[in-house]
Amino acid sequence: MASIREKVYWKAPYFAKNWMASWNARRLNRERFGPDYEQALREIAERDKWAPAQFEEHQRRELQKLARHAAEHVPYYRKLFAEIGVDPAEIKGPEDLVRLPILEKSTVRADPLCLLDERLDRRKLIVLHSSGTTGTPLTLYRDVRLNSTSTAFADARCHDVAGVRRRRNKSVSIGGQLVTPTNQTKPPFWVWNQRWQQLYMSSFHLAPQNLDHYVARLREFGGEYIEGYPSSIYVIARHIVDNKLEPVRFKACFTTAETLSDCQRQAIRDAFCCRTYDQYGCVEAVIFAAECPERNMHLSPEIGIVEVVDENDNPCEPGQVGQLICTGLVNHVQPFIRYRLGDIGMLSSDTCPCKSPLPLLGLIEGRTNAALVTRDGRRFGRVALFVEEAFGVAEAQIIQFDYDKFVVRVVPASNYTEADGQKVISNLKYSVGEADVRVELVDRIERTAAGKFQAIICNLPDTSSSGLAGGGV
Numbered sequence: 001m002a003s004i005r006e007k008v009y010w011k012a013p014y015f016a017k018n019w020m021a022s023w024n025a026r027r028l029n030r031e032r033f034g035p036d037y038e039q040a041l042r043e044i045a046e047r048d049k050w051a052p053a054q055f056e057e058h059q060r061r062e063l064q065k066l067a068r069h070a071a072e073h074v075p076y077y078r079k080l081f082a083e084i085g086v087d088p089a090e091i092k093g094p095e096d097l098v099r100l101p102i103l104e105k106s107t108v109r110a111d112p113l114c115l116l117d118e119r120l121d122r123r124k125l126i127v128l129h130s131s132g133t134t135g136t137p138l139t140l141y142r143d144v145r146l147n148s149t150s151t152a153f154a155d156a157r158c159h160d161v162a163g164v165r166r167r168r169n170k171s172v173s174i175g176g177q178l179v180t181p182t183n184q185t186k187p188p189f190w191v192w193n194q195r196w197q198q199l200y201m202s203s204f205h206l207a208p209q210n211l212d213h214y215v216a217r218l219r220e221f222g223g224e225y226i227e228g229y230p231s232s233i234y235v236i237a238r239h240i241v242d243n244k245l246e247p248v249r250f251k252a253c254f255t256t257a258e259t260l261s262d263c264q265r266q267a268i269r270d271a272f273c274c275r276t277y278d279q280y281g282c283v284e285a286v287i288f289a290a291e292c293p294e295r296n297m298h299l300s301p302e303i304g305i306v307e308v309v310d311e312n313d314n315p316c317e318p319g320q321v322g323q324l325i326c327t328g329l330v331n332h333v334q335p336f337i338r339y340r341l342g343d344i345g346m347l348s349s350d351t352c353p354c355k356s357p358l359p360l361l362g363l364i365e366g367r368t369n370a371a372l373v374t375r376d377g378r379r380f381g382r383v384a385l386f387v388e389e390a391f392g393v394a395e396a397q398i399i400q401f402d403y404d405k406f407v408v409r410v411v412p413a414s415n416y417t418e419a420d421g422q423k424v425i426s427n428l429k430y431s432v433g434e435a436d437v438r439v440e441l442v443d444r445i446e447r448t449a450a451g452k453f454q455a456i457i458c459n460l461p462d463t464s465s466s467g468l469a470g471g472g473v
């Protein structure tokens, strides 16, 4: 499972881990912050002066380019356009998209390469894995340009709003990377990336007995902003608030990947004396939205066209909640046209008091706060962790019945083998410890009445009393 680089990292002493984190950032600098990043920043700054109609015109132009490109260079779309008898030149604007079918994750999962621009050398691409909200493991590809563009949008439309910039300001990040073994019981539960001035903290060690260590390190560190999963940041914030500790001051908090609840915002404000800026995106690079000073989510229309559809896939009116269907305009590496993300939201025709020309996106649901809870109070809210490398899994849902009892419902894909089930079991045990884990193969996983997919269901009697629960699901 681990690469040679990872194996060396695990065995290294702490100072060497720090050095390796900085070394890794050097590579990531090339993939994210090179000339393409600078160019994208300049273009975004220019477009920020635009009126809404200019964004609409831009979307039309880019969609026409995308349709032509996909039909010419992407095997899946070449076949699709031929099969349904649509000339890509007829796709002139978002209103023409309904002529094309919705692209499901199962199609991407079954053959990610058929969506790839066939002219690209795969060895030079950045390979990413994601399972989003439905536990469907996907292999996704980016080139340096796409990666840099995505990074530029996050910086310009999210970090800049709070007056900070990645790499320029000292920051704390609490995310999904395993920086230290899960069974480690003593600090450090973090690693220092000198190159980015970033203290990267583990989200896997947030057990009650470790929280004083986390708070002490944050206090000593004196970073300017904190970012990461809201459920992880909230655990530390609640510890500060509940124990009436002196707040640790930050200028801003940035959250992503999970739904942010009001009680999380409040705890973060009390513990860190700053406001939270939520952002929303995905590895497929087909949508990006970030909060403005008025706390409204503004879409970046250059990244993609967003449609909202009801349970019968008919278009919703503005203000009506439905499923998000996205067409990525900057991702020409692996184009996604009318892609069902699996999240719920709505478009709004309101104008925001912040006067931004960018359209509003409302009510993002689907990125649930439900989490598995271990006896020592650690929480695991991301199903992605457990389906890693189980490529025969089409969808997965994990149900926790006790601290050491789990059932994993798996919708098997056609290439599913026993080994995929074993992989899920070993991934789960790696995080939660020894447990009784049963894999149940099912035809489909029921959605909630709102069409929401619940990747994790925790049936422990009362996890909220642990003081760690992350607000409404």
Ligand SMILES: [Zn+2]
Binding pocket: 292, 293, 294, 295, 296, 298, 352, 353, 354, 355, 356
């Ligand atoms: Zn606004």
